[in-house]
Amino acid sequence: MREIIEIFKAYNGTGYYCILFIIALIYLWFTEEDKRIRALLIYTPTVIQILFFIPIFYMIYNRLDDGTYYRILWLLPMTVVIAYAGCKVIGIHTRVGLALLSAILVMSGTYVYKSVYMTRAENEYHIPQEVVEVCEIIKPEEGKERVWAVVPLDLIHYVRQYTTRIQLAYGRDSIVQSWVKADNELYDLYAEPVMDVDRLSELATEYYCNYVIIDKERILEGSKPEDLGLTRIAQTKHYDIYRNEKVDFFD
Secondary structure: OHHHHHHHHHHHOOOHHHHHHHHHHHHHHHHOOOHHHHHHHHHHHHHHHHHHOOHHHHHHHHHHOOOOHHHHHHHOOHHHHHHHHHHHHHHHOHHHHHHHHHHHHHHHOOOHHHOOOOOOOOOOOOOOHHHHHHHHHHOOOOOOOOEEEEOOHHHHHHHHHHOOOEEEOOOHHHOOOOOOOOOOHHHHHHHOOEEEHHHHHHHHHHOOOOEEEEEOOOEEEOOOHHHHOEEEEEEOOOEEEEEEOOOOOOO
8 A cells, every 4th residue: 555655646746736636526526417527527537546546456457567557547637627627616706716726726836947857949849959960860761661770878769759760779668667678788788888899780780770879978899880890971969870881771
């Protein structure tokens, strides 16, 4: 039960949003008369919350998909319930209700643009511009279906957002700690503090990678990339882009 409570606390952050949701839900229990709305916005969320806190349900869920129990809370229509209850209050007590709800929302919220996780978008894709530059350099030529590439771990989340025509040697599943990782020697090599270039060339060819992207600040050991069939074709601010001459492009 303690684990369930910890998951619930972590999901709700400061707790203000959760409190608003519970207050709105209780309010609708006593005021809403439409049976269809009650089924959708009252009965269903209530049942979901009850199931969430039942230990045996937690145990069964984790047997099927361990580590994602918080996603049960995604099923709660918190925004809709709060908004609907708020509209009902304003409909009955227009001025007082509007002032009260506005004050509650302002006091319970945070100014999102002060968050360290918020940055100004560099382009219309909302991904780092350097990722776009890398992708534009290695994307397949017109008429070709796709290319294969191995990229540093910090690019994994972005490449596939920009284009699906670049196939990666390993994906997001390799870097999410809570997921079961498939064995991937290239990922292990990129995770090492010092990269063995000879091993990199061998694995890049084994994984059919047409391109190899290396962070300029990475410490390399072994042979020079050029001596192993890795030709540097371009560079960006932080990355060197190599063409693996030992792997042909797919038609």
